[in-house]
Amino acid sequence: MTLDIEYARSLDRADPLAGFRDQFVIADPDMCYLDGNSLGRLPKATAEAVQKMTVEEWGGELVTGWSHWIDMAQTVGDRLGSAVLGARPGQVLATDTTSVNMYRLALAAIKDRPGRSTIVVDEANFPTDRYILQGIAADLGMDLVTIPNEDPSVAEFECITPDLLAEYVNDDVALVCLQVINYRSGARQDVPALTEVARSHGAYVLWDASHAVGSIDLQFDEWGVDLAIGCTYKYCNGGPGAPGWLYVNANASNDLQAPIQGWFAQRDQFVMGPKFERAPGIRGFQIATPPILGLTSVASSMSIIEGAGMAAIEAKAAAGTDFMIELFDAWLAPLGFGLQTPREAKMRGGHLSITHDDAAQIALAMRQLANVIPDFRKPNTIRVAVAPLYTSYEEIFIGFQRLRDLVATGDFQSAVLRESAVT
Ligand SMILES: Cc1ncc(COP(=O)(O)O)c(C=O)c1O
Numbered sequence: 001m002t003l004d005i006e007y008a009r010s011l012d013r014a015d016p017l018a019g020f021r022d023q024f025v026i027a028d029p030d031m032c033y034l035d036g037n038s039l040g041r042l043p044k045a046t047a048e049a050v051q052k053m054t055v056e057e058w059g060g061e062l063v064t065g066w067s068h069w070i071d072m073a074q075t076v077g078d079r080l081g082s083a084v085l086g087a088r089p090g091q092v093l094a095t096d097t098t099s100v101n102m103y104r105l106a107l108a109a110i111k112d113r114p115g116r117s118t119i120v121v122d123e124a125n126f127p128t129d130r131y132i133l134q135g136i137a138a139d140l141g142m143d144l145v146t147i148p149n150e151d152p153s154v155a156e157f158e159c160i161t162p163d164l165l166a167e168y169v170n171d172d173v174a175l176v177c178l179q180v181i182n183y184r185s186g187a188r189q190d191v192p193a194l195t196e197v198a199r200s201h202g203a204y205v206l207w208d209a210s211h212a213v214g215s216i217d218l219q220f221d222e223w224g225v226d227l228a229i230g231c232t233y234k235y236c237n238g239g240p241g242a243p244g245w246l247y248v249n250a251n252a253s254n255d256l257q258a259p260i261q262g263w264f265a266q267r268d269q270f271v272m273g274p275k276f277e278r279a280p281g282i283r284g285f286q287i288a289t290p291p292i293l294g295l296t297s298v299a300s301s302m303s304i305i306e307g308a309g310m311a312a313i314e315a316k317a318a319a320g321t322d323f324m325i326e327l328f329d330a331w332l333a334p335l336g337f338g339l340q341t342p343r344e345a346k347m348r349g350g351h352l353s354i355t356h357d358d359a360a361q362i363a364l365a366m367r368q369l370a371n372v373i374p375d376f377r378k379p380n381t382i383r384v385a386v387a388p389l390y391t392s393y394e395e396i397f398i399g400f401q402r403l404r405d406l407v408a409t410g411d412f413q414s415a416v417l418r419e420s421a422v423t
Helices: 003-012 016-022 044-069 072-085 098-111 126-138 162-166 189-199 283-285 291-306 308-336 359-370 393-409
Strands: 093-094 118-122 143-147 173-179 205-210 227-230 245-249 351-354 373-375 381-385
Touching: 003 162, 003 393, 016 227, 016 291, 044 393, 072 093, 072 126, 072 245, 072 283, 072 291, 093 283, 098 173, 098 227, 098 351, 118 189, 118 308, 126 143, 126 173, 162 189, 162 308, 173 189, 189 205, 245 283, 291 393, 308 351, 359 373, 359 381, 359 393
Parallel strands: 118 143, 118 173, 173 205, 205 227
Antiparallel strands: 093 245, 227 245, 351 381, 373 381
16 A cells, blocks of 8 residues: 555545535635634535524514524434433533533532532643633632643553542542543543542542544443533534533432523523522523524534434544554654554544644644644644544545645745734
8 A cells, every 4th residue: 555645535435424525615625624623614504504593583583483492402402412422312401611511510510529628630631621620629618639641651641541540539529520532632531430430439520522522422321421511613513602512411410500590490481480499400500591593503513413423423533543643654753743642543532633843833834834724732732633524535645745745845934923822
């Protein structure tokens, strides 16, 4: 096998998901879009669905539309649960942002463990999760213990093993917060085993699945997960700022009290009575009016995922990142790049982290000079992703070829930073 474009095309011909690319808007065919781990492409059907919702439902039905919009956080949540989370109905709400959902579930879990005073998080966790927990710990006078998994002598690829977690969990821990796929390294954690370590001490685990949802075949019910959160704008292609989701296992939901008692969590919402009385089940976690335009978009993207199936999507994420690693070994390793993601496909999701001393400048040059879109994470990481429904092997090949050439020639040095704080 020769590592050339014909080989990449032969992989596309053999790809069972290849036909799905056509369901997405590809505005610039020359662009190699390797940032689906940050914002997914626009599905053509979503543009139509949102237009139709806006004109026909909002425009035509006005306030009477609420008769069928009112439960959409739940109905779209159930759809998301079955399509991408491995969740039976009644356990998912599609609503608010990942950050707000994180706060809500973290506080509910801590309050359900009175007398415990420790929260555990990992150093490599996404900033919003760490910041929110810092705030909660300060408000409640709790200890926030951080696992130092950015230190390679503590954890390879930032990965939390059950043995490592066991060193930090004891009977004083109320809550552990971890990511299913680490946002920077792309390493995948053993969800059932880690959940069990915490549970054996009576602690909850809250899983942030933002980088896993829509890229690997999550099975929350089967894995014994209690609490999870995530977004829909990455591999689920819900669009910029599309609603996030929260999962509360049915066994836990009636024990937990969300910290904001909004009117959508009220048992008889439209009686509008004087006193809050929590609705049973997952509805008890909904705060307020659902974002109907965003939910329309999420429902539309779920149709595409349902058509492909998460098993096939996970298989393509594995094969596509395998192909990226082949190209990395042949072209990038000799140019001083490192691989910060596990080589074993079962240990990762849809993205790779490649490191380089000049990563910030190279990532800038990829966008500015080569029409290749990755993203950059401090201090030295470029993330490149396979979004299984639309990333082609040819696109990966050309993207990596352009990256190789930028660095081999030194041309990347000529990119000039303009005004944007977003990397
Ligand atoms: C792992 C992870 N958690 C949380 C967030 C924050 O999401 P939001 O801004 O939608 O609350 C992100 C955003 O990219 C993320 O990657």
